[in-house]
Amino acid sequence: MTVGTATVDAGLIKRPMLAEVVANRALTPHLRRITLTGAEIDRFGHDGPDQLVRIFLAPAPGAELHLPDSAQWWPALQAMPAERRPVVRNYTARRLDVGRRELDIDFVLHGDAGPASAWALRAAPGDPIGVLSDGAAYAPPADTDWQLLVGDETAMPAITAAVEALPPQARAIALIEVGSAEDEIEVRTPPGVTLTWLHRGGAPAGGSDVVIRTLRDLALPAGTPYAFVAGESAMVTTVRRHLCAERGIAKERVYFGGYWKRAAH
Ligand SMILES: Cc1cc2nc3c(=O)[nH]c(=O)nc-3n(C[C@H](O)[C@H](O)[C@H](O)COP(=O)(O)OP(=O)(O)OC[C@H]3O[C@@H](n4cnc5c(N)ncnc54)[C@H](O)[C@@H]3O)c2cc1C
16 A cells, blocks of 8 residues: 655554545556545555455435544444445555545445445546555565465455565465456556466356366465455455475464455255
8 A cells, every 4th residue: 555755643543434435446447546635635544455444325316425533433333324334345544644534445346236336337536435444464474485375356456556566585475366358557667576367267256166277276475474355255265275285384474364255055
């Protein structure tokens, strides 16, 4: 994640804050980069490249957005009447520019069934949204010799931010599953990083085994690893089993994040 040059205010805000859309730009046919701004974004907080952003959307398109006004946002949210209660979803801060008070979030478009995807498709400058910074999980221990970063397009913001922040001497293998070549984006990869795009080839998101097939054939480097695996839950569980049970990587050297769950078919 890019963090602007201005100093972050020590008083970080840990309750939902109001922001608005500045720009909505298509990075690929299925990915929108939405730039947000807000008076308090300079106090958003930055814990790592997979910085979790809870987003708060109006309960229905065109409805007013009301935010739980408390650091104890979850009970406050539950206490709101249903017709005022915002929709909450989890996203990643792809770029935080403290000086400009800007926050970029990359939204995967997966149709209108999901309120967040539907919102991202139509979001226009001035549209309101609530955002809350809620920690990060990516944490390679100091003794890490090489990293394995695996995910689908929902983890692409976290993985690409992590890759771009690696020092030149770091060694990493990144595998990112996307629909097809048109879903790939530009990534600045340091010299020690191999980034491979894996295509689902017509299979729906969450319906391909391309990640596990690739991993099974992959020769892993010697040395002490750290792995970050995120994306559709079933894929993540399969990869977890492979890395820990079949490859013998210690559980505490791996982060697994089920970012979304494919509906049963
Ligand atoms: C820590 C964390 C960070 C995340 N970061 C990002 C991010 O930066 N960008 C991002 O796009 N997503 C990210 N996600 C995933 C995102 O939260 C989910 O995809 C979420 O379900 C989208 O909400 P929605 O309202 O669009 O759909 P929902 O209302 O949650 O789901 C509606 C339907 O859509 C399906 N669905 C949900 N997501 C997808 C998908 N990606 N592809 C296909 N079908 C889907 C569900 O199975 C369900 O049937 C992150 C999740 C976590 C936990």
